[in-house]
Amino acid sequence: MSNNTAQESSLTLIKALFDFNACNIIETHISWVLLIGKHAYKIKKPVNFGFLDFSTLEKRRFFCHEELRLNRRLAAELYLEVVPITGTPDHPQIGGIGNAIEYAVKMVRFPSGQLLSKYAQREQLSTDQIDQLADSVACFHQTIAQAGENSPYGDSANINHWFVENFDHIRPLLVDNGQKQQLQNIQQWGDSEWRYLADLMQRRKQQGHIRECHGDLHLGNMTMINGKVTLFDCIEFNPMLYWIDVISEVAFLFIDLLHFGYNRYAYHFLNRYLQHTGDYPGLALLRYYLIYRALVRAKVSLLRMAQQQDDDTVVKQARDEYTVFANLAEQLTQRRSTFLIITHGYSGSGKSTFACQLAEQIGAFQIRSDLERKRLFDYRPLEQTGSNIDSGVYTPQASIKTYLHLKELAQAVLEAGFPVIIDAAFLKAGQRDLFRQLAAGCGVPFHIINFQASDQELYRRIKQRQDDASEATVAVLHQQQRSAQPLSEHEQASVITLNTERDDVLENLLDHFGRYLQ
Structure with a gap:
């Protein structure tokens, strides 16, 4: 089945599920989330972006189970099971009998207004939430699995590959010459910085700092449940993107706090995290990873725009988000005064x-x-x-x-x-x-x-x-x-x-x- 045919079949299935269950749907560039009663069902899109391949049913089944495994480390109360979708694309049934035509991760539904990204948009983030985040992430990082020295994870060449891969996805989607030049300048900085840091990246792996992390640690993947900050939606689709240096992980949240204008909270979070872990030598890599994370967010914005070009609101929002994150990346290439x-x-x-x-x-x-x-x-x-x-x-x-x-x-x-x-x-x-x-x-x-x-x-x-x-x-x-x-x-x-x-x-x-x- 071709990619276009697979996507058409999936769209038919999603529409049928929507009509039958009268549910709400949340769409991202890689998935649909159906909100039905007290539960949410996350279905992966049949897409292949290179860094992510959900192009076959078997791959989607496998990654549903990986999503369940990885997220239960941080949010076992939210992630319930992987369920088959049976029947036909025109008449699907969640959890029915017969052969599976799709798979979904079944989760406990929670109010979207409790996401920390929503708190940030409402200017309601608190120091208590940031303290909880720092403590939770530090504890998580100190207990999760470390990459073996013979694994490919955390090798400096692979780190460079994923940094450069952002430019390959972003450049074809830019039309503004100023933005193209800005991107070129950031890439030149990244190439030079990587050559300077490559040996340190290898030492970090030898020292045990490459771990099976969350991989997508931003405020949109954090929610309040019974007064407790809960992290969810780990990356599951590519181990190269979550077997990473812990400093790369915290850089993602740091850049997101900067994006929302919470500069003070960004330093509050990272100071508290480092006081837990003592990993001050890891700061040598922080700027590189901050720029990498800003580029990831910029790339995701443009990918979403490319998928929904007919929606003017989405296109404008995506272009605005791209500009914010690209400007952040550019600013961070400039070293600041130290004392x-x-x-x-x-x-x-x-x-x-x-x-x-x-x-x-x-x-x-x-x-x-x-x-x-x-x-x-x-x-x-x-x-x-x-x-x-x-x-x-x-x-x-x-x-x-x-x-x-x-x-x-x-x-x-x-x-x-x-x-x-x-x-x-x-x-x-x-x-x-x-x-x-x-x-x-x-x-x-x-x-x-x-x-x-x-x-x-x-x-x-x-x-x-x-x-x-x-x-x-x-x-x-x-x-x-x-x-x-x-x-x-x-x-x-x-x-x-x-x-x-x-x-x-x-x-x-x-x-x-x-x-x-x-």
Whole structure:
């Protein structure tokens, strides 16, 4: 059966199912979703785009079962079973007897208004939803299967293939010469960047960062169910597109948040994710994958347009979406200014709180010493180490090891082309000098934010602290105050001092660092 004949037969079947069940239909460039009562039935289109081949009934059956398997990892309550469609295209029956003429994935139906993409369109996304996303994705990535060294997944040549494949699909669908030139410029950047990063891509595979991921991690594939963010609709049709570097996965959500104008949330998400995983070296690949993901979204927009050319509304929306994502890709080819900020202050002074807020406002990465110290010594973030002052993970030797580790991570972020805030007490001059030298070596501006609060407020904050990686007590605070080495006159040129008992702390930070806004 030819592709045209198969598509005509499928259209007949879909129309018959629609007429018989009086259902609603959602159409994408690769599937139809029939909404019938409390359930949804997803039927794959008989299409072959090269990167995706649903051209035969057997292939569609196989990929229905793959869709079920992969999505049950994240949304077992939504994905029920694969059901046959029997009868004839003119008189089909879902789940009937006889030979299958098509297959569908049966799912629990949920309100489309609960999609996170809808929340974003209504400007209703919340930090709680972003926190849930970061925690869920980080946990997922740390537990899913890793690609073997002998598998084809994650090889730098294959990564380059899928990057370049976007241009092959996009270019024939462009008519504007300016957009064609823009696309050519992005491709030239991608070719150069891939040659620079190819060895790192191979090392990432050896280090276990190529995993059986979701593959299509954007807000349209996330929904709220009983107050919980639930991820669904994993890619199933091509393992090359979901056996990927975890940084490629998070880049997809990051670019989608940028697309909706949630720049601050994009950095909030990625900061929280990295604080869970510690994968700061992966940032060296972030821009490459961000541009790749923007191109994927641009390509999908044009493919949808090509399929529905008679619908002027769809065509305009697709062209507008293409322009947004192509412009994002172009902007990301330009490296931004980087800088190094360290915090300074006693426990309870507000360092972590305001470093977090500043990082997401100016598009920086916040690296927390409390988390990295525990990671170094194999403790979970909220796990109590049982260490006392100058013992366990808080000995002078452990602190030296921690600050050297923080320096390595800071250097990785700076070399990746991103600004970084190191969130630690930095009460010793030698600790501060280590990072001043790093900034000088990397040729970036260096700043110290000196956070202050009254003793009474420090005591109150420490005593009220809950669910935090810090194990500081009032006794620890007293030890810090006795042993701290004050900021020198030489250091003052790099210092901004803030009283965190005031209400305008973030405003003052943004006034000072506003030149670094994204």
